[in-house]
Amino acid sequence: QPVSEELQNGEGFGYVVMFRPLGSTTWTKAVVASVESSKYIYRNESITPLSPFEVKVGVYNNEGEGTLSSISIIYSGEDEPQMAPAGASALSVSAAAVEVSWLPIPWNRHTGRVLGYEVRGW
Numbered sequence: 001q002p003v004s005e006e007l008q009n010g011e012g013f014g015y016v017v018m019f020r021p022l023g024s025t026t027w028t029k030a031v032v033a034s035v036e037s038s039k040y041i042y043r044n045e046s047i048t049p050l051s052p053f054e055v056k057v058g059v060y061n062n063e064g065e066g067t068l069s070s071i072s073i074i075y076s077g078e079d080e081p082q083m084a085p086a087g088a089s090a091l092s093v094s095a096a097a098v099e100v101s102w103l104p105i106p107w108n109r110h111t112g113r114v115l116g117y118e119v120r121g122w
Contacts, residue, residue, distance in 0.1 A: 001038060010061035015040070018068060022052035031060070049079040050112055078112025081105055085117065 015032040017040045032040050052075055058068035085102040093099050098121070105114045 010063055012060070012062035014060055016058040016060055016065055016068070017055070018057070019053050019055045022054055022073065047076045049076060051076040081114055082108075 013035050015037060017030040017032060018027045019030075019042065020027045028042075030040055030042065052073055054071045055074050056068040056071050059066045083105060085105055087101075087103040089101055091099045091101075100119050100121075102117070107113050
């Protein structure tokens, strides 16, 4: 959450985001200059989905940097599913309804969990 205005204390207020892959010793530092910011997005296509990272956040102003938060563990984003569900079938329930079923896509460590399915009909 952004720091409230009465606690910003000084010109040049912003945020410092420090992160590193879990097990690494080298931190990457990002500076977010917007006072209203509440997020930072790091893009790197070489990171595999669901990779664990250590993250800590702090604040700074023209006088220097403040204390950093404690370390939190987060994970990089999931990837899109690489396959369609198998075993799709449809059963007529009534003149106005049809039941569609399929075998779920299994959880995959590299792409993550499937959050939903899209059913199209015509």
